[in-house]
Amino acid sequence: MSVWEIEQLVPEMAVPFEEAIAKAPLDLSLWIKYFQAMASSSMEIKIFILNRAVTQFPRCYKFWIVYIDLLIEENIAPSCVIDVFKQSLQLLDSAPILWVKYLTYLVHHQKHQITHIRRTFNDALYHLPITQHHMIWPLYISLADEIGGKFGAITYMKYYQYSTEFELKGGGSITIDMIIQKLFEFGDIENGSNLIQSVTSNINEYLTLPKSPVELWEEFIDLLIDSKKKTVNQDFDNFVEKLVQQGIQKYPDQIGKLYSKLIFYYINRKNFDQVRFHSYKGLQECKTLKDFTLLFDIYTEFEQSLVIKLEEQLDSNPSDTLSKKFEYRIALLEKFIDDRELMINDMKLRQDPNNLDEWLIRVDLFNDTKQKLSAYVKALTTVNPLKAISLSNSATFADLWIKYANVYTSSNDFKTGALIFSKAVKSQFKTPDELAQIYISWSEILLEDGKESESVTTVEDILFSNDSDINYMDTSLTVQLRIHKSVKLWLFYLDLLESLIDEDQDNSKTIDKIMKAYEQMIMLKIVTPRILLNYALFLQEQKYWEKSFSVYELSLRLFSDDKVRFEIWNTYLTRIISYRNNTKSIPVERIRDLFDQCFSQGLPANLNKPICILYSQFEEDQGSIMKSIKVIEDWLLSMTEFNQGSIKGDQNFNISIKLEMYQLLISKLALIQDDTRSRDLYTKMLNDKQFKLAQLITVTLDFVKFEISRNQFNRVRSLFKFITKLGNPEMESIKNVWNQWEKFELEYGNELTFKEMLRYKRVIVKDFENDVVIKESINPMGFVKSKNAITPTENAENPDAIDLDMDM
Structure with missing residues (x-):
């Protein structure tokens, strides 16, 4: 700009202001009025006034701001504007608005002078109190994002150092994870990795961030995988592995995803040995089918890609070395795919090592006998007998022992099978019945080996070894202390003894043992109605009729359920009548007394209908048709009383039974051709208030x-x-x-x-x-x-x- 003439700078209208200022140069308001009055004047006049004003009031930042804004607006040379900025900041280095204007101006007009700009930003942060840094950082960060590289990384690290924990943990616009992302973006892998390690070591302190801890962890690993660090560095690899392993320990439900990231990391590094190592390790540690499938597919695709490359190389450049390598990799890939089911089984057993179904599946996956035996041994040493489960309810812990022994017995190695059973009976089980199954299977293989006596003794010794009246359901006692009350084992023992009876030999000792077994069960109070009925039947087969009748009477004393008592009475009476018919050794009065005793014990009338028919037929067979008729008449009377106390649903069933008995009575009256009594009975039936219309129609037509x-x-x-x-x-x-x-x-x-x-x-x-x-x-x-x-x-x-x- 040319040298300004004073006449041009002080026009006639400015003279009064100049004279006033000469008299009162420190009157700030006068200067302001002077500038406002000359607002429409030329640029030179306004600059002349403002230059003198800032000289007169060097610490008035408003004059400086107006002065600087005017220079920028009038496109004054940047060097002049920068000089004015520097002058103002020498006097007002704590005015943030001046620093912001200055930095903004530099960014827009001298962006190529990065070092100068960075130093100016640092000067601003140095001179301003920390409470005003927030006015500088947005511009500083914006410039860092635009320039990037080393400048950007240094800027973000400086921001990290100046920021508070509150800001970094979510209270500010730029959080710690954003800083880490930028550092990796700008190539500062070292500082980015250090910050990752710092955050992951104290991950719970960053819960206020918008992202969850597991999202942060996965994001950090992705940054490491995608980093542009070209040189393979063992320390860096170790750091990545360590981060993944820490993540797996902290978030075991993400094991598949984290291992897959590590695998891809080494694929990018072309470190194939580590790819294989971590693929197998991940497959051996994952616990869900989803994670297993993810890792299995990744590794399969990886190996397939290598095989394809080898095939291409072999096509273009055939050689024995490449051919052998190709065949080797193909064989490994095929074996890996073939082992899929076994690896899935491994995974499921990691989920629950007490899963019996999976252990049995594992055994079936092997064809080799040694591998099967090894699987059984591992199962038996791994499964906790008291925690063993079968989701299909088709297996017990005892089944493992039995199937283990069967591997040997199927090859006629009964000695080893018996040895396994001798160890199995010392193991713990959930219930005595499981232990009973062990003894049963042990006895069966001894029988199969031709050792009948030893087969019986094996079971007999354990059943008669304890007479104590313990609670069979008391789980505080071991199964070995309760096994002697196992009905399952007793029934097997009885079946075993009965199978040894030979009609061509003397069976007295075996029969005595069977009778002793039944009596022992009665003494232990573990008999059921069915067992006692079987006992009576056995005695009858051995011609011990009177003893069998005493068993029926014992059963009637032991059991009170009406349906059970009916079954006992029905069997008892049927058998004793059959015996009398064959031998004529039992008086008729004894049988009549039994029938009377049965009816007097209060069995519901609807239950004892078969017994009534049996009694009536018995009297008819004795030639006492009138007594036969009287039996049915008495039953019908009791049935009427019973129906009156029955609920409606039962009455319909009971009335049907009653009608059948009426019809039976009619048929018996026909035998003696008593028309009068028959008519009276029909009339009685038609007047029976318990019959419905359907029954009345039936009776009427008859x-x-x-x-x-x-x-x-x-x-x-x-x-x-x-x-x-x-x-x-x-x-x-x-x-x-x-x-x-x-x-x-x-x-x-x-x-x-x-x-x-x-x-x-x-x-x-x-x-x-x-x-x-x-x-x-x-x-x-x-x-x-x-x-x-x-x-x-x-x-x-x-x-x-x-x-x-x-x-x-």
Whole structure:
């Protein structure tokens, strides 16, 4: 700019201000008024005024700001503007607004002078109090992002050093993870790695960050994997591995993802030995099928890619070395794929080493006998017997021992099999029944080996070794202390002894052992009704009839359940009658006393129907038909009383039984041709209030057949009249009755009786129609009735009083 003339700088309108300022040069307000008055003047005049103002008031930052803004607005040479900035900051180095303006100006006008700009930013941070640094950092960081490289890394590290923990942990706009990302982006791997180590060592202190700890961990590993560090450095590799391993320990549910990242890291590094090492290690440590599949697929694809490359090299440059290497890698890949099921089994056993199903699956995966045996040994030494589980409920810990021994016995090595069982019985089990299964299998292989005596002794010794009355369900006691009360083992022992009975030899010792076993079970209080019934049957087979009868009586004393007692009585009475029929050695009165005792002990009438029939048949077989009839009559009386106390659902079933017994009684009366008693019984049945309409129709039609056979046709018509008025003529069952009546009249009646039947039917139909109309007219609820008449159901109850008008 040319030298300004004073006349140009102080126009006529500025003279009064100049004179006033000459008199009061320190009047700040006068200077402000002077500048405002000359606001529309030339640039030179405004600069002239502001230059003198900042000289007069060197610490008035407002004049400096206006002065600098004017210079920038008028595009004054950058060197001049920078000089003014420097002058102002020499006097006002603690004014953040001046620093911001200065730094902004440098960034826009001297970006190529990076060193100068960086030093200026550092000067600003040095001179300003830390509470005002937040005004500088956004511009500094923005410049770092734009320039990047070493400058960017240094800037972010400086920001990390100046920032507070609160800001780095989520309280500021730039958090620690963002700084780490930028450091890796700008190539400062060393500082970035150091910060990663610092954060991961105290990961729980960074919970306030927007990302979860596991997300941070995975992000850091990705940064390391994707870093542009070209030189393979063992320390760096160790750092990556350490970070992955720490992540796996801290977040075991992410084991598949973390191992996959480490594998890809070494793939990028082309360190294939480490790829294989960590792939196998990951597969051996993962505990979910998802993680296993992820790692298995990654490694398979890796090996396939190497095989493809080898194949391409072999095609372009054949050689024996490449060919052997190719075949070797193919063989390894095939074996790896073939071992997939075994590795999955390994993974599932890591999930739960007490999973019996998986151990048995593992054994089946091997074809080699040595491998199977090794798998059994590992299973038996790994599984906790008290924690063993089978999700399919198809296996127990005892099965492992048994199947282990069977590997030897299947090859006729019974000695080794017996040795394994001798060790197995000393193991702990969840229940005594598991231990019982061990003894059973042990005994069976001894029997298969031809050692019958030793087979029996093996079980016998353990069953008779303890007579103490312990609680079989007391889990505080070992199974070895409770095994002598195992019903399962006792039943096997009995079956074993019975299988040794030979009709051509003296079996007295074996029979004594069987009887002793049953008596021991009774003494131990572990017998069931079925066991005692089997005991009685065995005694009968050995011709110990009276002793078998005492077993039945013992059973009746031991068990109180009605259904159980019925089964015992039914078997007892059937057997003793059969014995009497064959030997005639038991008095009739003894059997009658047993029947009376059975009925007197309060068995429900619906249960003892078979016993009643048995008693009745017994009396009939003795020629006492009247006593046979009396037995059924007494039962029917008890059944009536029983039904009155039954719930409705049971009554329907019981009434059906009652009808069957009535019909049986009718058949017996027919044997003695007592028509009078038969008619009385039919009449009694028709007046039985417990019968429903369906039963009444059945009884009536049977009664009709009875009277027809006696040519009592008037009585037949009275029966038809009686039953047809009990139900709606439209019901199927009643229609059938009318049809039966019509057939009767056609066969036995005449024109008059047929017309009388039709007239009676019209009356009945009209009565039911009127009954429906009446019911609809007096409906108190006002419901709209269906056009179809409401009819009684097939099970409608018999009215309290039935007028059976029989023409005698």
